[in-house]
Amino acid sequence: MIEAAMIWNEPNNKSHWDPELDPEWALFAEHVIRAGEAIRSVNPDLPRVLGGMSPIDPHWLRRMEAHGALDAVDVVAVHGFPLDWNLWPLSAWPDKIAEIKAVTDKPVWVTEVGVSSFGAEEVQVFGLQRTAELLKGRAERIFWYSLFDLPQSWGAETRHREAEGSSYYRHFYLGLIREDGTPKPALDVYADHAADVGLMQWFHFHDPRLDEAVAWMKRLGTRRIRTGLSWADSFRPGAIEWFDRQMEALADFDVTVTFCFTPEHLGLAPHHTSPARDPQQFADFCAWMVDRYASAQPRAELAASCAPLGFVPRAPELTPLDFNRDERLAAERSAA
Template sequence: MNPTVPFPTDPVRRKSYGFVEWFRPGEFDRTEQLLPNILASGAGYLRTHLSWAEYLAPGGEEWFDWLIPRLGSQIDLLPCIHYTPPSMSRTGRSSGAPRDLKSYADFVDHVLTRYGRHFSHIELWNEPNNLLDWDWRDDGDFLLFCEMVGGAAYWAKHRGWKPVLGGPCPFDPYWLNLMGERGVLGVVDAVGFHGFPGTWDSETGTWGGWDMHLGEMRKILDRYNRDAEVWITETGYSTWRSDEMEQARRFVKALSVPADRMYWYSWCDVPPDVPVQEGLWFDPRHYHLGAVTHDYQPKLLARLLMEGGVSRLEDVTQLATPNLSAGAAPVVVTGGSGFIGSNLADSFLQEGEDVVILDNLSRPGVDQNLAWLTERHGKRVHPVLADVRDLRSIEAAFSDAKAVFHFAAQTAVTTSLAHPIDDFEANARGTVNVLEAVRKAGKNAPVIFASTNKVYGALEDLKMLEVEDRYIPANEGVRSHGIGEDRPLDFCTPYGCSKGVADQYVLDYAKSYSIPTAVLRMSCIYGPRQFGTEDQGWVAHFLIRALSGEPISIYGNGKQVRDILHVDDAVQAYRAVLSNIAEVKGEVFNLGGGPLNAVSILAVLEEIEKLAGHPLETGFGDWRAGDQYYFVADTRKLERQLGWQARVRWQSGLRHLGEWLADNRFDGRSRRRQKQKVRA
């Protein structure tokens, strides 16, 4: 790189990036699982290790004979050759120098001959100034390292490949200058840099910033090899506190720094049962550096990259623009970019209120709701892109709050069954974090919590009658009015348990700490700004599938009954509770459409078929765990104490949602088709 020409730091121009991923011998299935998604993320590079010690271990040669061609045929591959076979090491450890220093160059030569057609660059050792990777106690002046790596680099360059010197960790300009004095920098084409600002490097301590450290590096390289490139061979951010938005921001920042390549560490979290390095097993930061979880669930970074690459990532990370003026007393809506949260926030914003939107944007599509709020209401929208599981990152959002609506949650029963610990952390711990943040703020702000009818369990004791298209309760009182708040709690499924725990904590904070709280146990809410999925938001999901002409899956026989409630009515209920919080402090209300909006799944599908204007393709599967045959909320307590009523009837509400989806998700195409059929 010519040092007189400024390096392009505009992130829009710096689109190329790579990932680091170590594959252990025998991980054939894991490799095949990860590689397509790494490619789908838009990555152009992949850095992986080619362990000398593992290669010479039983089965090692066969493993790398499969791995290197498999990776190199799909992506620009950078193999990192390190770790001495213990039998050849001076210390008996893989971090020790080989007894015969030339044997490392011989192995590099073997790798180039055997695999060289699959890559152009080859990295020589990893973190050579780190005791865990290079035992400098027996090589205090790095003479052994310089002779070993310098010889291997010279030979690789002679044979036509481009050697890369492994990055020091932590960065040490004195060590790098020593490599220049010893001649190593003169025979490499690039030098790696490792830096993890915000995870291990303190930004107020040892970390001086990208510009400072890379500037030092460039200055040293210019003394010994002006043509050598600067590569960030490892950078990343651990989400061990669930701050996925910060990881996404750090990725965008790393793309803009003055380096010729950037490799993000890593694509996938380390499984919790795998030791990272000796002595580091219990440091949680090591296990959460990936863009996806250890069981391959995308974090925000991976999801955004796979949705639209760097431009999509930049758009979302730039949504957070805190601008709350001194003395403002905002309404805080956690999960405020979600379906109900965004509609509620909009109602306050229309009245001139400042609203803090606290959301981690983990649900696909909800960033569109945040953008919609910002476009409509400008500076009165205050995004705080954080996760309720991370108390430290959310506390400031509640410091001046005059009211809090808590919607942020893991919302799917199916997800809770697959990941019960994550479900607990989001729903139970996240709720306690919100309550504690409000308590610490000391303003006694009301907290109104979105609970669920799932806290009543599967209602298996209710005798049901099966009629033509639905189930109805045999008990005439339940049939006439629905399920009341006096129904005993019976938590079922991890989701029901986590929401139930949160429900009870919210009520108890009114008793134990005199915080004005209330709970709304909701039935099925539907309406505009809902991005429904098969697991949650079934009314919108059915409509989306129907308007797309795609098949609809039904679990059970479709005769399950729910009292679906339009979101406009739900918003009015939440606002009514806030307006009367002094009178209803510590109380719980069931919230749903009530008996007048009680419909079976089959009835909803029949109405959707009319709206779509074509027959629906449906399929039936097994019942899901905890699924209720019947749930209709008895809303008489809400009506009696707060004067609230459900005003939108389900047929007109369904039509309203269909029109919104047609205009906002299908560019009006479905609505035009419906009009054409009417004219025909």
């Protein structure tokens, strides 16, 4: 089901990784290295994607290279929203891609790009059409963010929320379909590019929009989807049932799945943006998900290849808590 595995989301954006806890991104690099090795051991052919940069920053990418993180990935990714947040014009997209290609020989994917309809829906129509013209042929993968508007009651993942003013509220208007389920004018424009431009859609835990999203994407002719499987959510009751339902619903698409969000009890700080106290536990999660949804090896061979890395691949009938997590949590509680 999985076409590619992305390691984290926007790690150079403080809304998704805490730079006060990891100012040099050395801990993040360790997460990438361990996760990349774990994914490779489960499925050597599955492309590993470095979480999309936001902002697009060649200096940050060089820092990742210096830490050795680029040796553990096959693709680097960028995110851009020039009509809403970035301090560069829409027409600069080719230059932004070129900046990254100048410092790495790895493929560059655009795993999030979007335009909100906050000011006017006509702006989104123009932005989608022009973005497709600028990026098609320059990036092997392009994912438009997103299919659905973010419901107002859910809240956006930013640090300062309403204090950000219109920058915060733009998060809620990036979909091609309004919160009430009606399509925006840009939806027809997207349909013209659906064969070449995928969709990026986060699905919240037990997201009621999942089946509706699949129906819309099939109707539009979308071929590729990017979404996420949350490490933090894996500790919720019923997590594996939800993960299975989500991935089964997306089985007809080529899926780039993003692994991210630190469980509060496993972070240096109790927040999903925190580095894990033990990065190997994040690697374990990535290996478990790839084993479950994109394994390339029989389980006997998989167990032997995984043993040197220090994790045990999970069998399909087991839940997240069945693999040493009870013991780990008990040890953490005792240490506390």
